[in-house]
Amino acid sequence: MTDQRIEEHAVRFKLLSHPVRLQILDILRRNPECVCHLEAVLGKPQPYISQQLRVLREAGVIVDNKEGLNVFYQLADPEIAALLNVALGPNLPERNGAHQSVLSCECPHCS
Amino acid sequence: MTDQRIEEHAVRFKLLSHPVRLQILDILRRNPECVCHLEAVLGKPQPYISQQLRVLREAGVIVDNKEGLNVFYQLADPEIAALLNVALGPNLPERNGAHQSVLSCECPHCS
DNA sequence: CTCCAATATTCAAAGTTCTGCATATAGTGA
DNA sequence: TCACTATATGCAGAACTTTGAATATTGGAG
Numbered sequence: 001m002t003d004q005r006i007e008e009h010a011v012r013f014k015l016l017s018h019p020v021r022l023q024i025l026d027i028l029r030r031n032p033e034c035v036c037h038l039e040a041v042l043g044k045p046q047p048y049i050s051q052q053l054r055v056l057r058e059a060g061v062i063v064d065n066k067e068g069l070n071v072f073y074q075l076a077d078p079e080i081a082a083l084l085n086v087a088l089g090p091n092l093p094e095r096n097g098a099h100q101s102v103l104s105c106e107c108p109h110c111s
Numbered sequence: 112m113t114d115q116r117i118e119e120h121a122v123r124f125k126l127l128s129h130p131v132r133l134q135i136l137d138i139l140r141r142n143p144e145c146v147c148h149l150e151a152v153l154g155k156p157q158p159y160i161s162q163q164l165r166v167l168r169e170a171g172v173i174v175d176n177k178e179g180l181n182v183f184y185q186l187a188d189p190e191i192a193a194l195l196n197v198a199l200g201p202n203l204p205e206r207n208g209a210h211q212s213v214l215s216c217e218c219p220h221c222s
Numbered sequence: 223c224t225c226c227a228a229t230a231t232t233c234a235a236a237g238t239t240c241t242g243c244a245t246a247t248a249g250t251g252a
Numbered sequence: 253t254c255a256c257t258a259t260a261t262g263c264a265g266a267a268c269t270t271t272g273a274a275t276a277t278t279g280g281a282g
Contacts, residue, residue: 001137001199007130009198014128018240019114019121026112035259048241050260069249069258079198086193087120088112107258129270146229159271161230180228180279218228 015059016083020044021052025075028062029084029091032074033109040105070107126170127194131155132163136186139173140195140202143185144220151216181218 016022023042027033035053039046053073056062063076075081085091101110127133134153138144146164150157164184167173174187186192196202216222 001134003130003134006134006137010128010130010133012198013124013133014239017121017125017128019118022121022124023112023117026117045242046259047243047245047261051241054260066249071259082197083194086197087123087190147227156272157229158231158273158275162271165230177279182229 011059012080012083015056015061016080016087018052020048021056024049024052024056024073025061025080025084026088028073028075029081032065032072034067034070034072034105034107036070036107037102037105037110038073040102040110067108072109122170123191123194126167126172127191127198129163131159132167135160135163135167135184136172136191136195137199139184139186140192143176143183145178145181145183145216145218147181147218148216148221149184151221178219183220 016025020042024038027038027041035046035049038049038053042049053062053064057064057073061075061077061080062073065072065074081091105111127136131153135149138149138152146157146160149160149164153160164173164175168175168184172186172188172191173184176183176185192202
């Protein structure tokens with residue numbers, strides 16, 4: 001295992017070592033969701049959510065998908081998905097199935 | 112997934128997000144090793160290694176085993192082992208088998 | 223008991239990350 | 253075009269991590 005390879009893995013783990021980012025990834029591994037949805041579920045200010053999304057996006061772990069005014073993010077990294085499966089438990093079909101609407105989110109997918 | 116549970120997982124990932132700690136864990140998942148061995152392999156000063164070992168020990172991820180003057184550390188957390196298997200690849204038998212002696216290490220296991 | 227070798231602890235400076243806030247951009251509909 | 257809504261960016265202070273250096277502890281040999 002070269003130093004450079006170890007460093008890359010450490011950087012990946014660092015992405016997962018932040019509670020808000022970890023929670024975002026746990027949500028996105030089930031369904032693509034828009035920023036306003038994450039804002040509603042996590043109860044954090046929107047610029048703060050966007051900043052964490054940027055970190056994940058620039059690392060290539062998630063990708064964004066514009067739908068009108070909304071931006072839907074989804075998990076795009078199978079290795080991260082595998083790590084989440086081991087750490088947080090598998091992404092079960094019953095959790096995975098339907099998109100859970102959230103009252104406080106007004107996006108097209110929730111309303 | 113409660114906030115507290117997410118927080119605990121984030122803390123675990125943080126342990127793995129440091130290159131030296133990650134490398135230590137990658138070595139220890141193969142064999143128990145003494146501090147002087149890690150010092151020789153990693154090429155870092157001894158107090159520095161001991162500090163990272165303390166972080167891992169206090170988190171309950173490794174345990175120490177005194178043999179005379181030497182202290183041998185080993186991985187003691189199956190969940191961390193599982194994460195390492197997914198991230199760094201499996202701990203193969205051929206890597207796992209014999210303890211690799213290191214010239215610059217003078218401990219009883221190396222000489 | 224004294225010395226030596228292995229490991230542990232403490233502390234402080236330098237660097238990084240986190241978080242909140244103010245503001246910018248971009249897409250949509252009137 | 254203008255106003256509005258959703259999202260993104262930039263920046264700065266606070267908090268935390270990292271790293272190195274000096275020093276302490278512990279256990280064994282003589």
